[in-house]
Amino acid sequence: SPLDRLQDWVSVDLDLGDHQRGIDGGAEAAPGADPLGRARRGCDDARLLDRHRDDVVHAVDPQRLTESMRLSALAEVEYAAGDIPSALAGFESALRLTEAALGIEHPLVANALNNVAVMHYLSGDLTRARALQERSLELSQRLLGPEPPEVATSLGNLAPVLADLG
Numbered sequence: 001s002p003l004d005r006l007q008d009w010v011s012v013d014l015d016l017g018d019h020q021r022g023i024d025g026g027a028e029a030a031p032g033a034d035p036l037g038r039a040r041r042g043c044d045d046a047r048l049l050d051r052h053r054d055d056v057v058h059a060v061d062p063q064r065l066t067e068s069m070r071l072s073a074l075a076e077v078e079y080a081a082g083d084i085p086s087a088l089a090g091f092e093s094a095l096r097l098t099e100a101a102l103g104i105e106h107p108l109v110a111n112a113l114n115n116v117a118v119m120h121y122l123s124g125d126l127t128r129a130r131a132l133q134e135r136s137l138e139l140s141q142r143l144l145g146p147e148p149p150e151v152a153t154s155l156g157n158l159a160p161v162l163a164d165l166g
Helices: 002-008 016-023 037-041 043-051 053-057 062-080 084-102 107-123 126-144 149-165
Strands: none
Touching: 062 084, 062 107, 084 107, 107 126, 107 149, 126 149
8 A cells, every 4th residue: 555655665854953963073873873773763754654644545646645755765865875965856856745645734744844944954055944944843833733743853953044044
């Protein structure tokens, strides 16, 4: 089923804190740590998929959603390899497909917006990163409430963007 294929391709909700700790002298990853372990576990999208299983099963276009998750997983690999431009292109494609499959008002769209925003931040496009991160945060808060981890991730990712903008 499309849902089974989706769970094979789940991606992560990127967290700038993880990125900054890994490259900016923060806590080092354990030797031999798998940088994609979090992606393979699918901790973020899998939780969202479980919470919104009926929405996914009844997506307007399950094939688009499946392809979106596959592209997002590939973009995560490119991100982990340091290829930010390719990761950005992949996450942008995944966002378009997610919106086409589920509409613009869905928690998985907020997750996809977050991932694109992080890539813009890492590319130095702070204005675009801010706009996307604010949209992701607003959508997450409206659809999920103020408590879920997705909201905390969006807030945490918006903070360095605002700090860098001054």
